[in-house]
Amino acid sequence: MKVRCRTTCQTCRSRKIGCDGKTPSCTQCLFRNVECPGYSSNWIFVPQNRLAAPHATPWGDSPALAEKKAISNRAGLKSKRRGGKPATSRSTAFNKPDARSLGDLIDIILQGYVPGLDVAASIDETTPRICGAWAEVLPELVSNGANAAMASAIKAFALSILVGGQNPGLDKTAAIEAYSSALRSVSEAIQAPHGSPAPELVAAVMCLLFAELFLPTSLESWTTHLEGLGELMQTCRPEAYVGGIPHRLFVGARPALIVLGIQSRKPSFLARDEWRLTPFREICPSPVQALMSEAAIIPSILEKLDQTRRMTPESSKAACNGVLTELNGLLERLDLWATNFLSLSAAAQFWYEPTREAGRERIWFVNLTAANGLTHFWAFKAICLTNVERVLVLHPDMASEIRVAQPSILEEMKQLSVMICQSVEYLMQGQMKLFGPTSVVLPLQTAYEIFRMGGAQTKDELNWCREILRVVFRGYHFLALFFEEFRN
Structure with a gap:
């Protein structure tokens, strides 16, 4: 069984949206101009067999089910790592450029990319934070296994952090080889027939994007990856990003895409009303995301x-x-x-x-x-x-x-x-x-x-x-x- 978070107000819980637990009113209720009912002081234990959903999104699970699975999957990932061998601490994993397990590589990414306050906070919280929303979905995406494109992109991103951010004296050979391998693997995955891109593919492209930035090669290459990410995301309707992992990937990618549009002085799909409004139909935009909605034009x-x-x-x-x-x-x-x-x-x-x-x-x-x-x-x-x-x-x-x-x-x-x-x-x-x-x-x-x-x-x-x-x-x-x- 899992523990239901007690810092979620009843309004957000009934709407199945993330709640930041602020007092006297959470941000979701504040922005909707409704009275916040507050938070229950009792812990509620929810049996895992209640994880069922009546409908699915274009990417698989409904937003409600995706949110519930996220907590379960993270717990499963942690238990798997504890069951095989002692879990590697973040500080240890961070100094292992030859780390092979996806868990260690993701630890490197979270430790190197996500700000300290986000790392210190419980990763079991369902409310995505402004700084680590997209990176924090990586444990959920790989909890039941990762395809070749996803695994190779995670490795490329992790090693690029090691050689480009925290340990610039390290030999870049391994990172460049990992990046080249990931580039081929992700390219093959994109060219493979599919109706709509899976979240794993979008996350893999984002990992490549940051690996390119932190190595780095050239501004043109980074821009090309970012343009490709925008094209990939457009293959889905904006309704695909209303909740769950797809929404968190969307809010993580949107600021970079808007910055690219400003730098190039060329409009993007994000300026259209359906893309500015629909992804936030169920989850109220944070203040920063509301600002980005204005900047998109x-x-x-x-x-x-x-x-x-x-x-x-x-x-x-x-x-x-x-x-x-x-x-x-x-x-x-x-x-x-x-x-x-x-x-x-x-x-x-x-x-x-x-x-x-x-x-x-x-x-x-x-x-x-x-x-x-x-x-x-x-x-x-x-x-x-x-x-x-x-x-x-x-x-x-x-x-x-x-x-x-x-x-x-x-x-x-x-x-x-x-x-x-x-x-x-x-x-x-x-x-x-x-x-x-x-x-x-x-x-x-x-x-x-x-x-x-x-x-x-x-x-x-x-x-x-x-x-x-x-x-x-x-x-x-x-x-x-x-x-x-x-x-x-």
């Missing part, structure tokens, strides 16, 4: 603005007017998101702390979710303002139609970029593992480009940002791939 706005350069003056002005309207609306929704997010708690979500460098206070956050959400909010808002400025360069007579006074646009962009730079130290703490460095890519790119664009007005800030980047790159060389000036 940024690439399409950027593409429209780029297209105006090839238009006649009359057509360009009409198109730019539409772009400006979209940017104004998005800026309003972003500000509304920030207002709602900052009001979730009576306590401050972030604050300033003095540093040794005069005039360069650092920003500290109440938790990683606040840091991840606010730094990306500042980046998204700065991107919108940057493109408002570009519209005004093309058509200065539109200044009266913007929501921000023109002389203050650059100043606000500069201030947002400064706040991003002040936040880096928090995100680069050792306990943030590899999630921290990967989460700063878009915010730092945005700040860096704005300081470059500012010329003499932001010369000091640009030099400061460059110094921050040099410090960041010393520990995580792969980040230099995203900054052309620093690529080897």
Whole structure:
């Protein structure tokens, strides 16, 4: 039998959705604007033979059954490992580059990628956390055995962490060989006939994606993997991602796909309403995922603005007017998101702390979710303002139609970029593992480009940002791939 979690309110339990157990109201009830009934103080033991479901999703189990099986499978994986030989501790597995068991390899991934607070938390919780949602499904996916593509991708990801993140002095030969083998295995699995991609295949591609990043080879290769992941996910309807493991993979992959769209200035399927809304039909989006839903339309706005350069003056002005309207609306929704997010708690979500460098206070956050959400909010808002400025360069007579006074646009962009730079130290703490460095890519790119664009007005800030980047790159060389000036 298994133990039912007592930090799940009755509303979330009846709806069969994840509950974060917060008091006096859980986040799900808060976002739905309903009264949270609270939590029972009694433990309830549920017999395993009650695991039955009336219907199935396109990927097999219903969301309710998938959630129940997740707990059972994790427990089964742990008992299997205890039954054969003593379980390898995470610290031991992490220092074994030749680890062969999938359990040890997954331990390496969780220990190296998932932030410390997530690792310390009970992995039996059904509510996915913002930082490790997709990585935490790996034990569930392999609990009853793993196919060749899944196993090889896990090995490639684990060894890439060892040689690229924590032990850069290790010989990369084994990691490169594992990556090459996984690439062939996953390619064969993708080409094999199938009606819809299994969760194992999506997770395998995500493992390859991060293995490519941490080795690394080239930014183009990483981008190709990410584009392929998007195409693979689109082979299913958005209804396939409403719950269970598919939903957790979706929320894990979505931020990277949105960042890719912003960087390439090309819209993706994630901007369509069905993809922004349907996957969250049963599970209320977290604040950060709600922010990503707004950001998903940024690439399409950027593409429209780029297209105006090839238009006649009359057509360009009409198109730019539409772009400006979209940017104004998005800026309003972003500000509304920030207002709602900052009001979730009576306590401050972030604050300033003095540093040794005069005039360069650092920003500290109440938790990683606040840091991840606010730094990306500042980046998204700065991107919108940057493109408002570009519209005004093309058509200065539109200044009266913007929501921000023109002389203050650059100043606000500069201030947002400064706040991003002040936040880096928090995100680069050792306990943030590899999630921290990967989460700063878009915010730092945005700040860096704005300081470059500012010329003499932001010369000091640009030099400061460059110094921050040099410090960041010393520990995580792969980040230099995203900054052309620093690529080897």
